[in-house]
Amino acid sequence: MKIQRFFKIYSIFTSQYLKRIMEYRFDFITGLIGFFFIQIIGILFIQVVFEQIPDINGWSYYEILFIYGFAQIPRGLDHLLTDNLWFLSFNIVVKGEFDRYLLRPINPLFQLLSEVFQPDAFGELIVGIVLLSISIVKLNISFSILNIFLLIISIIAGTVIYASIKLIFASLSFWFKDSRSVMHMVYSVSDFAKYPVTIYGKVVQFIICYIIPFGFTAFFPAAYFVNKLPVLFAIGGTVMMSLIFACLSYWIWLQGINKYESAGS
Amino acid sequence: MIQVENLNKTFKTYKRGTGLAGAIKGIFKREIIEKHAVKNMNFTIQDGEMVGYIGANGAGKSTTIKMMSGILVPTSGKCEINGVIPYLNRKENAKQIGVVFGQRTQLWWDLPLVESFGILKEIYEVSDKDYKVRYEFMNDLLGLKDFISSPVRTLSLGQRMRADLAASLIHNPKILYLDEPTIGLDIMVKASMLKGIRDINNEFKTTVILTTHDLQDIEELCKRIIIIDQGEKIYDGSIKEIKNTYGYMKNISVDLASLDGAGGLDLNTVLQKNTTDLQVEICGASLSVSYNKNKIQSGDILSAIIKHTPILDVTIKETAIEEIVKNIYSGKTGLGKQL
Numbered sequence: 001m002k003i004q005r006f007f008k009i010y011s012i013f014t015s016q017y018l019k020r021i022m023e024y025r026f027d028f029i030t031g032l033i034g035f036f037f038i039q040i041i042g043i044l045f046i047q048v049v050f051e052q053i054p055d056i057n058g059w060s061y062y063e064i065l066f067i068y069g070f071a072q073i074p075r076g077l078d079h080l081l082t083d084n085l086w087f088l089s090f091n092i093v094v095k096g097e098f099d100r101y102l103l104r105p106i107n108p109l110f111q112l113l114s115e116v117f118q119p120d121a122f123g124e125l126i127v128g129i130v131l132l133s134i135s136i137v138k139l140n141i142s143f144s145i146l147n148i149f150l151l152i153i154s155i156i157a158g159t160v161i162y163a164s165i166k167l168i169f170a171s172l173s174f175w176f177k178d179s180r181s182v183m184h185m186v187y188s189v190s191d192f193a194k195y196p197v198t199i200y201g202k203v204v205q206f207i208i209c210y211i212i213p214f215g216f217t218a219f220f221p222a223a224y225f226v227n228k229l230p231v232l233f234a235i236g237g238t239v240m241m242s243l244i245f246a247c248l249s250y251w252i253w254l255q256g257i258n259k260y261e262s263a264g265s
Numbered sequence: 266m267i268q269v270e271n272l273n274k275t276f277k278t279y280k281r282g283t284g285l286a287g288a289i290k291g292i293f294k295r296e297i298i299e300k301h302a303v304k305n306m307n308f309t310i311q312d313g314e315m316v317g318y319i320g321a322n323g324a325g326k327s328t329t330i331k332m333m334s335g336i337l338v339p340t341s342g343k344c345e346i347n348g349v350i351p352y353l354n355r356k357e358n359a360k361q362i363g364v365v366f367g368q369r370t371q372l373w374w375d376l377p378l379v380e381s382f383g384i385l386k387e388i389y390e391v392s393d394k395d396y397k398v399r400y401e402f403m404n405d406l407l408g409l410k411d412f413i414s415s416p417v418r419t420l421s422l423g424q425r426m427r428a429d430l431a432a433s434l435i436h437n438p439k440i441l442y443l444d445e446p447t448i449g450l451d452i453m454v455k456a457s458m459l460k461g462i463r464d465i466n467n468e469f470k471t472t473v474i475l476t477t478h479d480l481q482d483i484e485e486l487c488k489r490i491i492i493i494d495q496g497e498k499i500y501d502g503s504i505k506e507i508k509n510t511y512g513y514m515k516n517i518s519v520d521l522a523s524l525d526g527a528g529g530l531d532l533n534t535v536l537q538k539n540t541t542d543l544q545v546e547i548c549g550a551s552l553s554v555s556y557n558k559n560k561i562q563s564g565d566i567l568s569a570i571i572k573h574t575p576i577l578d579v580t581i582k583e584t585a586i587e588e589i590v591k592n593i594y595s596g597k598t599g600l601g602k603q604l
């Protein structure tokens with residue numbers, strides 16, 4: 001009953017959102033092209049690097065393509081579903097627009113996220129799926145039920161990690177009014193996750209594994225599928241991290257709500 | 266029942282220095298300014314009451330409403346709405362209240378109004394049957410049909426306000442907070458809105474708390490008013506009582522026969538009264554005299570004027586609630602500072 005209600009509300013928002021996008025078709029199409037463009041540059045970059053050297057730190061071209069492709073999927077899903085967190089970080093709180101979320105008898109975070117559905121993210125998702133499919137075939141990764149299951153689990157966990165990190169830094173706006181720049185800074189750390197973490201120095205490795213754990217959104221789960229890490233650490237660790245960060249971020253969000261000051265008018 | 270006891274809200278802001286030097290200094294050492302928006306507020310409001318909550322700009326009206334609706338966590342004190350503490354149990358509280366902030370819409374900017382209502386219907390779990398009845402009721406009251414399929418961002422101020430009021434009533438709340446619901450409305454819409462509020466109160470025994478700077482709205486709707494000044498309550502009682510106690514100033518307007526008829530007339534000297542009890546304003550051929558009815562007879566004033574110059578017409582007015590409240594805000598009644 002309850003879940004049904006959430007779905008219904010979400011679908012009303014999404015269909016309205018899509019209708020509006022159809023109205024502003026130009027904006028939508030340019031957005032999508034822009035994202036494809038960025039993705040293609042990224043892939044070309046990998047290709048250029050591999051024309052010079054056959055492998056990086058023991059990682060072959062297709063293994064790296066696998067990680068790169070994998071990284072796009074949780075990132076794309078998060079982008080699709082939680083884009084309104086950006087808006088929270090620089091606009092909704094400081095302008096006092098957050099009032100309305102607290103006046104309705106339904107979870108404020110759900111309300112916030114359901115309002116925006118970001119189809120720009122299909123750029124990332126399509127590129128991710130294509131790269132992943134190509135490299136799965138080239139690397140002969142087995143299509144066992146277990147592997148498919150683990151793939152889905154790790155994609156969900158990766159998405160949760162993305163969303164949690166964004167939620168933590170967007171929530172800082174409750175204290176500082178505008179947290180967009182720090183959120184940008186943190187989010188750009190995710191670029192490191194597209195490549196094997198072993199190519200970085202110790203400090204960067206530590207940061208993207210344990211402080212801002214984007215490493216778990218791509219490198220660790222991907223390393224399991226190319227037989228570089230045991231399942232328990234790779235997938236188990238990813239799920240663990242996602243649970244820890246989901247709880248942590250939601251706790252910070254709740255603290256933030258109680259700090260919310262609205263606006264003078 | 267709404268119970269507010271020793272409720273406080275303090276905002277902390279940081280003082281910014283001026284210029285570049287000030288800004289740099291501000292990075293290292295920031296001076297905290299505490300703004301006591303609401304101070305030791307106490308009141309109880311019974312079910313079905315309509316209460317006017319008034320005060321000058323920045324008095325703390327919106328801040329109080331935001332605490333009662335669960336938006337703000339109080340700095341200290343108690344606030345219970347039908348036994349629910351708003352900020353601890355926002356969901357339960359939200360089900361029983363409706364809120365309209367005149368300056369800001371609670372609706373989705375880009376969505377057609379009808380879709381917004383559809384979403385609210387789901388959020389508040391209103392049955393199809395109830396929704397239909399309430400929608401019809403509100404459409405009769407507020408005339409929503411003309412703009413029901415327009416996106417909220419395209420509505421005029423008055424249309425938006427009507428939409429917001431309707432949206433706040435979709436779940437038939439037990440308590441309605443209206444923070445300046447009539448700003449920017451034309452006379453017709455305002456009248457129908459006020460009638461709507463009264464009808465809703467009559468029909469559903471909805472408790473209404475209303476803030477506005479238009480005291481006529483309050484006089485039309487509320488028996489009881491709470492006046493606050495700089496975050497503190499300075500009056501809580503009936504409008505009638507405040508009129509009896511503080512409405513001792515009356516006003517006489519006199520139309521003179523000649524344009525400069527009032528020249529050389531000094532009523533204060535003639536009647537031997539100082540300017541607190543007697544104020545005279547001359548504007549062309551008309552004369553306006555405000556006087557303390559407990560100390561001066563209107564007859565004395567009139568005969569003094571007639572002795573001086575012929576007159577055409579006279580009007581005598583009781584002090585409007587507006588005048589009283591103006592005096593309270595400016596400290597003339599002695600209310601506020603002592604209490």
Ligand SMILES: Nc1ncnc2c1ncn2[C@@H]1O[C@H](COP(=O)(O)OP(=O)(O)OP(=O)(O)O)[C@@H](O)[C@H]1O
Pocket residue numbers: 261262263264265276277278300301302320321322323324325326327328329
């Ligand atoms: N978010 C905030 N941060 C800092 N100060 C605030 C905030 N909100 C309100 N204040 C201050 O608290 C005081 C009370 O504000 P409030 O909005 O409650 O006044 P009000 O009685 O509603 O006034 P108005 O009639 O102008 O709407 C004001 O001095 C205002 O500057």
Ligand SMILES: [Mg+2]
Pocket residue numbers: 265326327328444
């Ligand atoms: Mg206000």
